[in-house]
Amino acid sequence: MSVRRHAVVVIGAGQAGLSMSHCLTRRGVDHVVLERHRVGHEWRARRWDSFCLVTPNWQCRLPGFPYAGADPDGFMRRDEIVRYLEDYAASFGPPVLEGVTATRLTASGAGFQVETTHGTFAAGQVVVATGPYQEPVLPRMAERTPPHVTQVHSGGYRGPDGLPPGEVLVVGTGQSGCQIAEDLHLAGRRVHLAVGSAPRISRFYRGRDVVAWLDLMGYYERPIESFPDHDAIRARANHYVTGRDGGRDIDLRAFARDGMRLYGRLTGVAGGRFLFGDGLARDLDHADAVNDGVKDSIDAFIAEHGLQAPAEPRYVPVWRPEGTAGHLDAGEVAAVVWCTGFRRDYRWIRVPVFDGTGYPAHHRGVTRVPGLYFLGLPWLHTWGSGRFSGVAADAEHLARHIGSPGPQAPPGHHYFVHPELLGT
Numbered sequence: 001m002s003v004r005r006h007a008v009v010v011i012g013a014g015q016a017g018l019s020m021s022h023c024l025t026r027r028g029v030d031h032v033v034l035e036r037h038r039v040g041h042e043w044r045a046r047r048w049d050s051f052c053l054v055t056p057n058w059q060c061r062l063p064g065f066p067y068a069g070a071d072p073d074g075f076m077r078r079d080e081i082v083r084y085l086e087d088y089a090a091s092f093g094p095p096v097l098e099g100v101t102a103t104r105l106t107a108s109g110a111g112f113q114v115e116t117t118h119g120t121f122a123a124g125q126v127v128v129a130t131g132p133y134q135e136p137v138l139p140r141m142a143e144r145t146p147p148h149v150t151q152v153h154s155g156g157y158r159g160p161d162g163l164p165p166g167e168v169l170v171v172g173t174g175q176s177g178c179q180i181a182e183d184l185h186l187a188g189r190r191v192h193l194a195v196g197s198a199p200r201i202s203r204f205y206r207g208r209d210v211v212a213w214l215d216l217m218g219y220y221e222r223p224i225e226s227f228p229d230h231d232a233i234r235a236r237a238n239h240y241v242t243g244r245d246g247g248r249d250i251d252l253r254a255f256a257r258d259g260m261r262l263y264g265r266l267t268g269v270a271g272g273r274f275l276f277g278d279g280l281a282r283d284l285d286h287a288d289a290v291n292d293g294v295k296d297s298i299d300a301f302i303a304e305h306g307l308q309a310p311a312e313p314r315y316v317p318v319w320r321p322e323g324t325a326g327h328l329d330a331g332e333v334a335a336v337v338w339c340t341g342f343r344r345d346y347r348w349i350r351v352p353v354f355d356g357t358g359y360p361a362h363h364r365g366v367t368r369v370p371g372l373y374f375l376g377l378p379w380l381h382t383w384g385s386g387r388f389s390g391v392a393a394d395a396e397h398l399a400r401h402i403g404s405p406g407p408q409a410p411p412g413h414h415y416f417v418h419p420e421l422l423g424t
Helices: 015-026 041-045 078-092 140-144 175-186 210-216 230-235 252-257 280-305 391-402
Strands: 004-011 031-035 096-098 102-108 111-116 119-128 150-153 167-171 191-194 261-263 266-270 273-276 327-329 333-338 372-374
Touching: 004 015, 004 111, 015 031, 015 078, 015 391, 041 078, 102 119, 119 391, 140 266, 167 175, 175 191, 175 252, 175 333, 191 252, 210 280, 252 261, 252 280, 261 280, 372 391
Parallel strands: 004 031, 004 119, 031 096, 119 372, 150 333, 167 191, 167 333, 191 261
Antiparallel strands: 102 111, 111 119, 266 273, 273 327
16 A cells, blocks of 8 residues: 655544644644544543542633533532544544554654555654553553453443442542442442552632632643653643533442441452551552642632632541551452553654663653654643643644644545455
8 A cells, every 4th residue: 555645643532632633723733633443442441330520610621612501610520521622623623533543653854754554654743642542551460360250341341230240349549439339339349448558639619619620720731841750740640530420529438337347458469368568557648638728728819819619627537447458359349440540652762762660751742752642641731631621722822842833724625434445
């Protein structure tokens, strides 16, 4: 098959890739977007049935397509998020090739060559917009889990009915772990939860959603360069909270009070037992302390600017661990849900652009290799980067590097092409 040539190849058609395409389209820059699956696949395929955003809908600010629904203070559920992305694509007709997987990216002459499952593309510039969540991470101890226990990663969890009857061990208390534990708990399942060090945050404080306070205070626009340790910032776990049923706190202590079993971090699997560390009380206290710190900053902001906001008492713990449960007999559980995150997979990129940790070395998505860019990564530039709230600014920044303003592409120039139409 002949090589297809474009000025720019964008890889990935999630919110980052679509945002990049919108900015390039507006500038009249010739480009194509390669998507392994379908537009919005990650939201469609790797989120459970009750999944919803943890940030309010009004923060969905994709370029040229801010949220315009009837519930700006609500939280879109999984299927609504997918529709939002599909409607976004339909609003400007990006040149997306669905079902096309990029298998190798190399430098070639004055540009790049992208080998795919449907032929080769050549481009002067490439934007990698595949996000940070390619490969599910399972700890090696999962291999020692007894065979009668069903194991599923959070990326494959769909809901309580997808697991066998019985008690469930959830490992990890980032956003996914806490929300999945709640999902099972609300369905009447007995949940055992291995707690980690992720911080928590209140949904509402002093009359507003906490996200609204943080947005007003400029937290989402603070550049990563303003922090002393970039690697540590990028590795931080997100605060756990939920938008479910209109939004509320996730309080692990309240779960324990109501019957959920909490443990320290999972440290091993041996002799038919799950083994846990003794840091449960410390990690619960740490999560509460981070939440109090956020509230302190909101209080200071209100006082500094003379804002009117109702007073609100601080949280009082509703449960404290008494002693430490050091193990759990595997015979007590029917399933384990591993909420242990994802890793990036850049093995297909054969361009010397990575640092010693395998992270792409860049400044605001611009790498040291001229013409190669990254978009959609957490903390690419700010806390909002990669989210619906901040990806527009990042995409526009890259668009200014890629091409100067030009005439709009003629009507009908943009297209969707599915694999069966590619003739291979």
